[in-house]
Amino acid sequence: MSPKSKTNLRRCHWAGSELLIAYHDREWGVPTHDDRTLFEFLILEGAQAGLNWEIILRKRESYRAAFDNFDPRLVAKYDQRKLQKLLGDAGIIRNRLKINSAVGNAGAFLEIQKEFGSFDEYVWAFVKGRTIKRKRGAAIQAKTAESDALSRDLIRRGFKFVGSTICYSFMQAVGMVNDHEASCFRYNQVA
Numbered sequence: 001m002s003p004k005s006k007t008n009l010r011r012c013h014w015a016g017s018e019l020l021i022a023y024h025d026r027e028w029g030v031p032t033h034d035d036r037t038l039f040e041f042l043i044l045e046g047a048q049a050g051l052n053w054e055i056i057l058r059k060r061e062s063y064r065a066a067f068d069n070f071d072p073r074l075v076a077k078y079d080q081r082k083l084q085k086l087l088g089d090a091g092i093i094r095n096r097l098k099i100n101s102a103v104g105n106a107g108a109f110l111e112i113q114k115e116f117g118s119f120d121e122y123v124w125a126f127v128k129g130r131t132i133k134r135k136r137g138a139a140i141q142a143k144t145a146e147s148d149a150l151s152r153d154l155i156r157r158g159f160k161f162v163g164s165t166i167c168y169s170f171m172q173a174v175g176m177v178n179d180h181e182a183s184c185f186r187y188n189q190v191a
Helices: 018-026 035-048 053-066 080-087 096-116 119-127 145-156 164-173
Strands: none
Touching: 018 053, 035 053, 035 096, 035 119, 035 164, 080 096, 096 119, 119 145, 145 164
């Protein structure tokens, strides 16, 4: 049974808490073309590895503060002192590998911007510039051929915490894939 709000809207089954409902209704699956926002989701999806998304959403504002509102130009310049400060920040996931990967990924992100003009141009090419819409009745997948290709290319370019499953979650979040359930009120809205 899909979660419903006071207004009786049907939602995807995973949108069970107030925080998840707000994220589901306003952001998840909406096509995103802003490089800063794309960088934010790339870092947050990597931070989420092994955890649930609600934990990351609860810490999102702390992440924005800790990572200079996800400005890749600033994050790429973080030094050891800043890394130590991040490791001591209880508002974020204090995993050394994930924090180091965010800094390294910022540098690789900037290289993609130089090469393609924007990260948006680069990443949306993996879906030929159009949202892939899950067919009615089709099961949600953990990864796809497109997320496999994105993952391989990001890894080749020096990114970390960008396995195919993480890439697919990223693609869902930024609207490269519309994985809203067919019964969800957002299924046709985000197209």
